[in-house]
Amino acid sequence: MSSSLPYAESRLSLPLLGPRFAIWTFIFFVMLALTATWSIYRLTPMISDDFSYANKGIAWDAIARHYLNWSGRLVSDTLSSALLSLAPPWLKASLGTAALAGVILILSALGARLAGQTLRPSIVLLVFMLYWLMNPDLGQTTFWLVGSANYLWPNLFNFGFALAYVWRLQKGTTSPAIGLGLCALAVLAGCSNENTGIISWCLLAGLSIQRYRRTRSLGTWPLIWLVCMGIGVSLLVLAPGNQVRAEFFTAWYDQPLTWRLWEHFSRRFPDAMLRYWGVILVMLVWRVWSGPTTSAPARRMIWLLVAASLLANAILMLAPNIPKRALNGSFMYLLVALSIYGHDLLARSAHRANIQRALTLTLGVCAVLWLVSTALILRSYYGTWQQNHVRQALIARAIEQGHTHIDLPGYHFRTTLRSRDRFDTYFNGEAMARYYGIEASIAEYAVRQHYDLGSGAPPKP
Secondary structure, rough: HHHHHHHHHHHHOOOOOOOOHHHHHHHHHHHHHOOOOHHHHHOOOOOHHHHHHHHOOHHHHHHHHHHOOOOOHHHHHHHHHHHHHHHOOOHHHHHHHHHHHHHHHHHHHHHHHHHHHOOOHHHHHHHHHHHHHHOOOOHHHOOHHHHHHHHHHHHHHHHHHHHHHHHHHHOOOHHHHHHHHHHHHHHHOOOOHHHHHHHHHHHHHHHHHHHHHHOOOOOOOHHHHHHHHHHHHHHHHHHHHHHHHHHHHHHHHHHOOOHHHHHHHHHHHHHHHHOOOHHHHHHHHHHHHHHHOOOOHHHHHHHHHHHHHHHHHHHHHOOOOOHHHHHHHHHHHHHHHHHHHHHHHOOOOOOOOHHHHHHHHHHHHHHHHHHHHHHHHHHHHHHHHHHHHHHHHHHHHHHHHHHOEEEEEOOOOOOOOHHHHHHOOOHHHHHHHHOOOOOOOOEEOOOOOOOOOOOOOOOOO
């Protein structure tokens, strides 16, 4: 990307801002974003299901037992346990930061590739800021470790494979080493997340059929990769653990199908799509300010990805409940559609000044909001990091004194731009006790104020 950066930004910047200023602005923002992201990861404590997956470990019998009795997400569940069991805190933060950067680059590059244009650094920045600001549940899909293993990392595999597949369709040649590597990535992509795995497979199969109709050639590797991804999807969807897990939600599955469909599409589905209002608003502003895409193939791909976003949430009609983090997959398709639109607009020779102004205005507004959001998240997460030290001190003292019961204060979050910027607060005292190797029962009580080692834990109400 660095070799094309001056060229790309020279066509992007406003007449009053030279290409050199745009380049240094881009570099500064990237460094700031990486530093802030790493810091937030580092401040996020072990929480929620982290203790359960750390206890599970990565032994084959533990993986098989979990697959047969709870979940088909072999990739996410194993990755969660591996990171929690093996990686030191600084490495977990570094890997999480790299995964987020990878997802943003892949979504942006996929949009550029589908638009038939060169990757634009300005679009990368916009995709990153919208991912941060409009994510249905930023804290649980990105900064919570088990949540990131279930949503951030699967997007890295899924859309990374999609980018490689599209690149191969356009280039037409593949070395044996790359071909075998993509076979493994295809399985990971298929076995990553239920709705995005199926939809991405259908999209790639459709692109393959379209290419064959146009050129009467496809090659062997794309077919092998589709088969490998299909194997991954089958491993995920047909897992015995899915049936076992469904038994815990009989209140939903016992309802008539017509009632479930009405409940989903009348209440849950509209609420889900409204979570992405910021991305939709940006594309509508571009449409009014700069007009529609001039490329018919790009326009078709945008509508196809919008349809994929709708379908990803429509498929959730099969789910008994929809946590906001589950809306993340649909959100990714919209970001790719926005990337296609932005790259197509910037490739125009006519009305360039209007397009530059529209993009610069969008970037400016998003940058201000991102700075506010990031400052508030850092402040809030630093507070919970301090509180986690209090909780650990209470556990250590209880173990030393041989207590049979431990009461821990809950986490108190300082103000964030959105409530969904916070990590998951589900509490499992039994899993926590197993993690610390004690037989004492652990309970948590709610608090209404910040606390740290200096002030000590607030009294139990």
